[in-house]
Amino acid sequence: VVIVGGGPAGLAVAGALCLRGRSVVVYEKSTYDAPRAGETIGAEAFEALRAIGAWSHIRSFVDEQIPLRAVLSAWGSGTIAEKSSMLHPLGEGRHVDRVRFDSSLAEWARSVGAEVALDAGPCTVERTEGGFVAVPARGAATAARAFVDASGRGAPAGAKLKERRWLALDRQIAIVARLRGGAELGFDLLLEAAELGYWYSVPQANGLLIVALVTDSDLARSARTKAGFFEALGRAAHTARRCVDRACEGDLRVVRADSGILLPEHGDRWWAAGDAAFSTDPLSGNGVSRALRGALPLVERIDAELAGTETSPSSAVGQRFADYLDTRASYYALESRWPNAPFWARRRPAPWRDAAIHLSPETLLEPGSAVRSRLARVEALIPPRAIAKALRSVRGPTPAHLVLETIREASPLGDKRCLIGLEMLIDSGALDRSEKTN
Numbered sequence: 504v505v506i507v508g509g510g511p512a513g514l515a516v517a518g519a520l521c522l523r524g525r526s527v528v529v530y531e532k533s534t535y536d537a538p539r540a541g542e543t544i545g546a547e548a549f550e551a552l553r554a555i556g557a558w559s560h561i562r563s564f565v566d567e568q569i570p571l572r573a574v575l576s577a578w579g580s581g582t583i584a585e586k587s588s589m590l591h592p593l594g595e596g597r598h599v600d601r602v603r604f605d606s607s608l609a610e611w612a613r614s615v616g617a618e619v620a621l622d623a624g625p626c627t628v629e630r631t632e633g634g635f636v637a638v639p640a641r642g643a644a645t646a647a648r649a650f651v652d653a654s655g656r657g658a659p660a661g662a663k664l665k666e667r668r669w670l671a672l673d674r675q676i677a678i679v680a681r682l683r684g685g686a687e688l689g690f691d692l693l694l695e696a697a698e699l700g701y702w703y704s705v706p707q708a709n710g711l712l713i714v715a716l717v718t719d720s721d722l723a724r725s726a727r728t729k730a731g732f733f734e735a736l737g738r739a740a741h742t743a744r745r746c747v748d749r750a751c752e753g754d755l756r757v758v759r760a761d762s763g764i765l766l767p768e769h770g771d772r773w774w775a776a777g778d779a780a781f782s783t784d785p786l787s788g789n790g791v792s793r794a795l796r797g798a799l800p801l802v803e804r805i806d807a808e809l810a811g812t813e814t815s816p817s818s819a820v821g822q823r824f825a826d827y828l829d830t831r832a833s834y835y836a837l838e839s840r841w842p843n844a845p846f847w848a849r850r851r852p853a854p855w856r857d858a859a860i861h862l863s864p865e866t867l868l869e870p871g872s873a874v875r876s877r878l879a880r881v882e883a884l885i886p887p888r889a890i891a892k893a894l895r896s897v898r899g900p901t902p903a904h905l906v907l908e909t910i911r912e913a914s915p916l917g918d919k920r921c922l923i924g925l926e927m928l929i930d931s932g933a934l935d936r937s938e939k940t941n
């Protein structure tokens with residue numbers, strides 16, 4: 504089995520497959536030398552590490568990391584609410600150094616028999632007659648019977664497999680700074696909503712405070728410079744207080760943080776794992792746990808399919824993603840201080856489930872003249888790319904059912920959601936009802 508991506512998902516699957524006697528090669532583009540996002544992991548992750556057999560290897564490292572005592576959040580108001588880890592049934596999580604966490608998992612995977620090729624550069628995978636060939640930018644290629652895409656958001660490693668595509672729900676990014684110095688770091692994750700998005704900050708055992716602004720790639724462009732970042736930080740009172748007397752170490756980093764899904768998430772002898780299958784808003788704070796918890800069920804399916812005892816059952820990932828969108832919307836609905844700010848409008852869908860449908864399929868639609876900013880509420884229902892495709896498909900009078908078809912194809916998230924989204928495109932003025940009749 505060839506696995507591309509040496510993050511938690513790829514390494515957990517690699518080790519667990521080896522423990523079942525499979526021969527595994529992992530390609531990781533980096534040498535774990537650059538900082539990685541996703542520092543706070545819940546105690547569910549430790550359970551998953553026990554289940555795959557990696558806990559005894561990684562435990563001493565985890566024990567050295569700063570415990571997650573509480574999540575402090577200014578979300579929905581400027582006042583901090585505290586959720587203590589004492590209330591968590593599995594106990595405290597940890598703020599881990601992700602570089603060391605991921606490289607320790609790689610050591611474990613090697614120790615149980617996986618060949619882990621680091622510094623491979625971007626690796627791509629193509630189908631061959633007998634299975635797949637993985638071609639790294641650096642080093643030798645590997646032929647394999649099966650392929651696991653664990654290359655993270657966007658699933659870039661399997662981009663050459665034509666039967667799949669990545670559906671990004673939004674354009675979310677995180678701008679991340681590493682600060683050193685100042686007073687005691689404490690033990691808490693601090694979350695603070697702001698007009699541009701939200702801030703989070705977490706302590707690290709090496710004395711750094713990680714501070715991130717989560718926003719959309721087309722917003723807060725000036726916050727990509729240090730001056731702009733710290734200016735925006737100054738408006739987030741609680742986070743700014745935590746950063747007093749701390750200096751920025753190294754450059755700011757901009758990382759993808761979009762919610763997205765691979766459609767489909769598996770095919771003939773290939774599977775996606777972790778973020779490559781389904782990635783969520785960092786707000787959910789459970790990406791690492793999900794990546795680790797998903798490993799054993801996936802390994803069972805891979806093993807069974809390779810042994811010829813089972814074909815992959817159809818996946819319920821589409822339903823899981825739809826459920827996730829509802830959960831995400833419920834969290835964003837808790838914050839109503841900036842109803843017209845694009846970041847928030849894009850995440851607070853209109854109540855579409857019970858909305859009446861007024862549009863007739865034969866209604867002819869024409870290009871409208873709405874400016875982009877009026878599309879924010881529509882983006883809460885259908886992704887920006889699907890909106891762009893729908894608008895491009897209307898050059899002259901076009902029946903509504905054809906535009907709906909374009910949206911459904913670009914965003915298979917359920918018919919009602921797409922239909923109400925189309926009606927909102929008309930209400931926003933991005934599309935007009937034509938005077939002509941069909």
Ligand SMILES: Cc1cc2nc3c(=O)[nH]c(=O)nc-3n(C[C@H](O)[C@H](O)[C@H](O)COP(=O)(O)OP(=O)(O)OC[C@H]3O[C@@H](n4cnc5c(N)ncnc54)[C@H](O)[C@@H]3O)c2cc1C
Pocket residue numbers: 507508509510511512513530531532533540541542543544545623624625626627653654655656659660677715758759760776777778779785788789790791792794
């Ligand atoms: C800003 C931010 C904050 C987050 N905070 C948290 C948090 O607090 N708690 C939490 O649990 N989760 C958090 N997450 C999510 C978490 O980081 C991910 O869910 C988790 O890392 C998923 O693991 P993975 O192995 O699927 O993917 P990744 O960790 O992304 O690993 C993918 C690996 O593939 C490698 N790779 C990519 N492309 C190629 C290629 N073509 N060839 C070879 N190698 C390749 C990458 O170098 C990487 O090592 C956060 C995410 C972001 C963006």
